[in-house]
Amino acid sequence: MGKQVSNAAQALAPGEARCPDEPSTQDIIARDKVAAPAWVCSESYQYLGDHDVSVDRYIDPEFAKKEFENLWTRTWQFACREEHIPEVGDYYVYDIGRRSFIVTRVAENEIRAYYNACLHRSTKLRASGTDGSTQEFKCPFHGWSWNLDGSINEIVCDWDFQHVERDKFSLPETRVETLGGFVFINMDMDALPLADYLGAEFMAHIKAWKLEDRYIHSHVMKTLPANWKLSMEAFMEAYHVINTHPQVAVSNADANSQYDTYGEHVNRFISTLGVLSPHLKGQYSEQDVLDQFTIGDSSVLGGSERKLAAGETARQRMADMMREMFEQGTNTDLSGVSDSELLDCFSYTLFPNTFLFAGISLPMVYRFLPHPEDHRKTLFELFFLRPVPVDGNRPEPAEPVRLADDQSFTEAEGVDPGFGEIMDQDTENLLLQQQGCEATAKPGITLGSYQEIRVRHFEQAVSRYAEGR
Amino acid sequence: MPPGSRKALKLDNTWVLVINANDRLFAVSGLCSHQAKPLLNGRVRNCRITCPVHGARFDLATGEALDLPATKPIPTYEVRVVDDWIEVSLGT
The missing domain is CATH 3.90.380 (Naphthalene 1,2-dioxygenase Alpha Subunit; Chain A, domain 1)
Structure with a gap:
């Protein structure tokens, strides 16, 4: 040649x-x-x-920091497969950097993802790298718990937390979409829908694959x-x-x-x-x-x-x-x-x-x-x-x-x-x-x-x- | 006990959970080693059980704690089938 x-x-x-x-x-x-x-x-x-x-970009820790602040917070990421969480109450913990999310099926056709931290003193509600099934997300430290839909269930000794407004203590969520059996999340609540993010041409490709x-x-x-x-x-x-x-x-x-x-x-x-x-x-x-x-x-x-x-x-x-x-x-x-x-x-x-x-x-x-x-x-x-x-x-x-x-x-x-x-x-x-x-x-x-x-x-x-x- | 079924029982004051997972019988403690919550309703997948309360996972064969918040194993017990009966030995 x-x-x-x-x-x-x-x-x-x-x-x-x-x-x-x-x-x-x-x-x-x-x-x-x-x-x-x-x-x-x-x-x-x-x-x-x-x-x-x-x-x-490959060698500077400051660049990695910018990525954690600006890239991972605004992009659609494959968190788990739907088959990881087939039943209502099933969950899967997805971590990106030090952020951690509980991805859970709250109804037959509804999946949500919550920031994985108690709203009391911030203990992770589920350990990283785990999956399982539950009826509520209960903190192991003081026992505060949240329903599958993210609303607060129990505040132990609630007489001591009269300053806590229950309707403002739902678990913070990310965006969630599914495609081809994959569950995607995006921390940016104003992000483009996943189909627009990936584009019409690729969407036609992936639909043909039946993943x-x-x-x-x-x-x-x-x-x-x-x-x-x-x-x-x-x-x-x-x-x-x-x-x-x-x-x-x-x-x-x-x-x-x-x-x-x-x-x-x-x-x-x-x-x-x-x-x-x-x-x-x-x-x-x-x-x-x-x-x-x-x-x-x-x-x-x-x-x-x-x-x-x-x-x-x-x-x-x-x-x-x-x-x-x-x-x-x-x-x-x-x-x-x-x-x-x-x-x-x-x-x-x-x-x-x-x-x-x-x-x-x-x-x-x-x-x-x-x-x-x-x-x-x-x-x-x-x-x-x-x-x-x-x-x-x-x-x-x-x-x-x-x-x-x-x-x-x-x-x-x-x-x-x-x-x-x-x-x-x-x-x-x-x-x-x-x-x-x-x-x-x-x-x-x-x-x-x-x-x-x-x-x-x-x-x-x-x-x-x-x-x- | 068909595949996928489970039974909790108290033997000599010990809570035991018998599980038929993937056509294999296991007998483990009925209580989580983390905060002694019942494991009965925990999801079983790939011969592991997940505590439904705080999410600790245990290997059904060895009792090993696989994740936080548990750090200690759960007891496992010898189990066998004699005629139509499932027998569990507490080994005491």
């Missing part, structure tokens, strides 16, 4: 250059046997400039050794695959992945699988591609026959195998699902801190939370969402598995070993990158115009919120 590329690219407007002499993501998907839906077949790239992004019909099959937590934004950005492009994950590149069209932005709060990439990396052109056969295919949830594939017939592509064979194996392995009907949805990696970011993966083989959700005490650490959560079995019996959501800092993702129950290895490789880069941001003589990071557009798009939103705009 080399010099010719840069000559050809020079003739194009900024952001228009693409991996040369290679099929685009849309070209690859268009050859599939079972055609992809509209949300897959669209493109929405926009050039957003080429300035460096300052490293202060409300999935359940949490596994849930893993681990502290990552870098600022939350660096941690997130490690997952926003396929540009790093050839170097960081060489074992995957053989069956991943990395350099010709597609990148899109939607409004201010959503972006995505589509990275097709079962296709050789442009970096490795001419070095591997279709049979090699098939043999080295690594996916997120390969447990359902079993020991299937993997010899290609003449003229058969690895990608099509993988799609056919996946359809059959996933239907059997997860007891679900996938007859209407396209090859691309079965195979490919659809990575979406919902600002500020959630990744949704829309496909079947990579059914993940990531959540990144800034460590409340240390801007150099991230509380990372990985969820695998599987379709609810066709018999309709929704399994209980998995309890989180907490990995120690030095534990491999491959040690977590429910994580495919190949996928765990990829996560470990991503984690290995992070401490070096955090330290490098602190060591560097260069005040900003430099980004590719196309392959790193999600990073730029994300950081532009961070800047707007952090500065209070």
Whole structure:
């Protein structure tokens, strides 16, 4: 590729250059046997400039403070799944920084979120990291209690609190909305509705995925050794695959992945699988591609026959195998699902801190939370969402598995070993990158115009919120 | 006791809670180790029980306290099925 590329690219407007002499993501998907839906077949790239992004945001505790004051207080955040709180009285404690919220179902179709602190002397009403079921939220200290609807129930020795007006002592609330089985909260009572915040185009995408019909099959937590934004950005492009994950590149069209932005709060990439990396052109056969295919949830594939017939592509064979194996392995009907949805990696970011993966083989959700005490650490959560079995019996959501800092993702129950290895490789880069941001003589990071557009798009939103705009 | 059911009973002055969770029988203290509130109506999920009053969670198999406000375990008891009877041993 080399010099010719840069000559050809020079003739194009900024952001228009693409991996040369290679099929685009849309070209690859268009050859599939079972055609992809509209949300897959669209493109929405926009050039957003080429300035460096300052490293202060990753290394300055003052920047983290601004984020806690101005960003986390004004954005929609995934707090829990509806399946965490299926019955009236069920609750789930969601923390962001030192703020803590009790998300609870107060009626069959009504969920509220309360600031998790007693209005008497501020004791947390429920411990962080817990969930459960109750008829009232009772403070363990002096026994003041609140009804599920947030109104005050009991003031112990109320004769001593004649100055307390009961109707002004309801638990303070946040905004709450649900989408795709996720419960979102926003501390800003004047915030845009969630659908407007995410935008009409993305809303059409997520509605097609029916994530409300999935359940949490596994849930893993681990502290990552870098600022939350660096941690997130490690997952926003396929540009790093050839170097960081060489074992995957053989069956991943990395350099010709597609990148899109939607409004201010959503972006995505589509990275097709079962296709050789442009970096490795001419070095591997279709049979090699098939043999080295690594996916997120390969447990359902079993020991299937993997010899290609003449003229058969690895990608099509993988799609056919996946359809059959996933239907059997997860007891679900996938007859209407396209090859691309079965195979490919659809990575979406919902600002500020959630990744949704829309496909079947990579059914993940990531959540990144800034460590409340240390801007150099991230509380990372990985969820695998599987379709609810066709018999309709929704399994209980998995309890989180907490990995120690030095534990491999491959040690977590429910994580495919190949996928765990990829996560470990991503984690290995992070401490070096955090330290490098602190060591560097260069005040900003430099980004590719196309392959790193999600990073730029994300950081532009961070800047707007952090500065209070 | 079908799966998902539970029963509280007093044996020799000790409150015991017997639970059939995920097709496995457990016998634990009927009272929370935090403020001695009854656990009977606590939600059971993934072989853990949550105290309905203040939210402490306990592992049904080991009795271990998993969260604040509890810091001490609850007693667990040996349980077995003999013919049609469920027997609990207080081990005293």
